[in-house]
Amino acid sequence: MPTQPAARRRRDPQRRIAEIADATERVIAVRGIEGLTHRAVAEEAGVPLGATTYHFATKDDLIQVALQRAYDRYAAMLDEWVGQRPDLTPEQHIVLLTDALMSCFGPNRDYQVVELELYLAALRRPALRPIVDQYAQATTNALLPYTDPSTARAAVVAMNGLTMSGLAGTHPPTRTEVEDTLRRILTPNPTLPSP
Numbered sequence: 689m690p691t692q693p694a695a696r697r698r699r700d701p702q703r704r705i706a707e708i709a710d711a712t713e714r715v716i717a718v719r720g721i722e723g724l725t726h727r728a729v730a731e732e733a734g735v736p737l738g739a740t741t742y743h744f745a746t747k748d749d750l751i752q753v754a755l756q757r758a759y760d761r762y763a764a765m766l767d768e769w770v771g772q773r774p775d776l777t778p779e780q781h782i783v784l785l786t787d788a789l790m791s792c793f794g795p796n797r798d799y800q801v802v803e804l805e806l807y808l809a810a811l812r813r814p815a816l817r818p819i820v821d822q823y824a825q826a827t828t829n830a831l832l833p834y835t836d837p838s839t840a841r842a843a844v845v846a847m848n849g850l851t852m853s854g855l856a857g858t859h860p861p862t863r864t865e866v867e868d869t870l871r872r873i874l875t876p877n878p879t880l881p882s883p
Contacts, residue, residue: 701743704735704739704743705743705753707733707734707735708729708730708733708735708739708740708743708744708750708753709753709754709757710733711729711730711732711733711735712724712729712744712750712751712753712754713754713757713758713802714732715728715729715732716751716754716802716805716806717798717799717802720805721751721805721806721809724747724750724751725747726740726741726744726747726750729750748813748815748816751806751809751813751816752813752815752816752819754806755806755807755809755810755816755819755820756819758802758803758806758807759819759822759823759826762803762823762826763822763826766826766827766829766830767830769788769830770830770833774833776834778834778835778874778875778876779875781834781835781874782867782870782871782874782875783867785843785847785870785874786863786866786867786870789847789850789851789854789866790863790866792851792854792855792860793854793855793860793861797855800851800855801855804851804852804855804856807820807823824844824848827844827847828840828841828844831843831844834874835874839873839874842873843870843873843874846869846870846873847870850866850869
């Protein structure tokens with residue numbers, strides 16, 4: 689009795705793209721952007737090298753998909769964070785933002801390093817800058833339920849600086865240093881005129 693030929697697996701391009709994007713993030717986590725190659729991604733994803741170059745022609749294309757995915761996760765997290773905290777006093781806001789920043793230097797450090805490396809890739813890759821702009825706008829928007837636009841923008845700049853120096857430097861800032869910085873920005877100054 690003749691055997692039936694094995695059914696050919698249907699290709700799912702969206703699944704293949706997701707597999708390659710997942711593998712790209714894992715390669716960057718281990719090797720950094722400098723160690724990112726199509727070959728490394730293909731090996732990590734378990735796909736032929738041609739599949740990576742077919743869907744992502746250049747290394748910059750791989751970096752862009754990884755940055756976009758990181759931003760999408762970040763934006764969803766911000767939406768959830770704000771949705772769970774409709775009303776906060778300035779002091780509650782400071783404490784909760786400090787909690788979030790301190791987690792960057794603790795259990796979430798490895799993920800934050802990857803995200804920051806992708807974010808900073810925009811310094812030399814102008815095509816990534818619109819995604820970086822989305823990060824800044826999403827963070828600002830997440831602060832607007834609790835403060836005015838100028839204060840929100842100042843807080844975003846301070847949080848970016850605290851995160852970058854804390855991850856790249858020898859020692860991250862202490863909780864007291866983070867709270868003091870955020871308190872200086874987010875606590876209304878009664879001697880200043882209202883915006």
